Each structure stands twice: as structure tokens, then as C-alpha cells.
Amino acid sequence: MIGVTENLRKIRDLVAKSAVDAQREPETVKLLAVSKKQPVDKVLEAARCGQRDFGENFVQEGLLKITATSSEDLIWHFIGHLQSNKTQAVAEHFDWVHTIDQLKTAERLSRQRPANLSPLNICLQVNIDDEVAKSGVDAAALPELAQAIAELPNLRFRGLMCLPEYKDTFDAQRPAFAKLRTLAKSLSADGIDTDTLSMGMSGDYAAAIAEGATIIRVGTAIFGPRIVDQRT
Numbered sequence: 001m002i003g004v005t006e007n008l009r010k011i012r013d014l015v016a017k018s019a020v021d022a023q024r025e026p027e028t029v030k031l032l033a034v035s036k037k038q039p040v041d042k043v044l045e046a047a048r049c050g051q052r053d054f055g056e057n058f059v060q061e062g063l064l065k066i067t068a069t070s071s072e073d074l075i076w077h078f079i080g081h082l083q084s085n086k087t088q089a090v091a092e093h094f095d096w097v098h099t100i101d102q103l104k105t106a107e108r109l110s111r112q113r114p115a116n117l118s119p120l121n122i123c124l125q126v127n128i129d130d131e132v133a134k135s136g137v138d139a140a141a142l143p144e145l146a147q148a149i150a151e152l153p154n155l156r157f158r159g160l161m162c163l164p165e166y167k168d169t170f171d172a173q174r175p176a177f178a179k180l181r182t183l184a185k186s187l188s189a190d191g192i193d194t195d196t197l198s199m200g201m202s203g204d205y206a207a208a209i210a211e212g213a214t215i216i217r218v219g220t221a222i223f224g225p226r227i228v229d230q231r232t
């Protein structure tokens, strides 16, 4: 089996190449290693290769890994659906939340963020394909929600995130990512600054980089298949 070290080396090369193809500086694309349903050993192996940013989808599982790796200087991103009764732990232990789609959740995080920590970085999840049963804010509701969140204390509004329907070719993958980029641009025209587009996963990150991704969230391409029934 190919290990995390080798996978990371390959992905860093591909990310750099995708950036150069898009006439971007490779350093403008941050690789977020999505470690959900992966063992702590693999997180530590990635950390030894210089990987700093990690993403988790489940609060309890994330807390276990944050504790187990506390001797490393890692940055933790919450990228799962956040239930409002789980915000306290996220406010206290994570550095970023990518999946906000309701003011109520952001308000709770703002109240619960400890004063001795730097502001919690926030991205709004956009329902980019207008899928009925999917989380994420609709494009039409975005400016008002972004404005309200940008005004909350103890949070720092960074930008937008999407999780488009999977498409299997580069050309078919681009439009959803282009749409997120356009939405961020129109926010800045409204005076709401963003510096983050969180988009692209193992199967589509090259297209996301072509459309301006600043954070790509990559799991299986780094860590291999997830453990389906890991008890956490």
C-alpha cells in the first residue's frame, strides 16, 4: 500500500502544477488534509511531512485527534454539518469552521469562542447546485447572511465553501467552482471582503484550483480509503 508520505508528495506536485497551469502561485493554494475516519497515526505521519491543516467532520472524533496530536502545532478545520448543540466544543477547540449556513449557529460560536483564542475563522457553505436536500445557504440569501456574520465578535469571516455534485471530467467540474468564485466577487462588490474559496476534493481539486480555490479539502487521495465503521 502506498503511504501518506508518498501520497502527500504526489499531491503537492499536482497542486503546484495545477496552480501554474492556472497562472497562479502554488503558495496561494492551501492543502487541507481531511482526516475523518482515519487513524491518528496517519495524521501524525502527515504532520511529520510538514502538513499543518487538518479537517474533521464529526465533533467527537475531531476532539480525540486534536487531543492526541496536541504536541504538534496543527490547525484544525471543522468541515462537517454542525448541530447547534455541538457548537461549544467546536468554538473551544477548532481554528476554522467551513460549513456555516445559519446565523444562529454563527452567533453561538461567536458567544462561545474563548476570549484568549484568536477569532474563529468562518466560511459560509453555499448550496451551489440548488439541491433541495442539501445543506448550504442559497445564493440569494448570501449577502445578508455574510454581512451579519462579518459583524459578529470573536469570528473572522473568511469566505465561501461548496460541495458540488460530483462530476467526472475537468470541464464538467469547473462551472460550480466558477459560480462560487463569482459569488465571492459579488460580496466584495457589496463591501464584504473575503480571502477564501474552500472548494475541491480528491476527485476534482484540479478544476477547483483552475477556478481560484484557496483551500482544497483532500481526504482519500492523501490517506487512502476511510475506515467505515471506526468507533469514535
Ligand SMILES: *Cc1c(COP(=O)(O)O)cnc(C)c1O
Residues within 6 Å of the ligand: 034, 036, 057, 079, 080, 163, 201, 202, 203, 217, 218, 219, 220, 221
Ligand atoms: C470527506 C470530505 C472531503 C474529502 O473528500 P475526499 O473525496 O476523500 O477527498 C472534503 N470535504 C468535505 C466537506 C468532506 O466531507
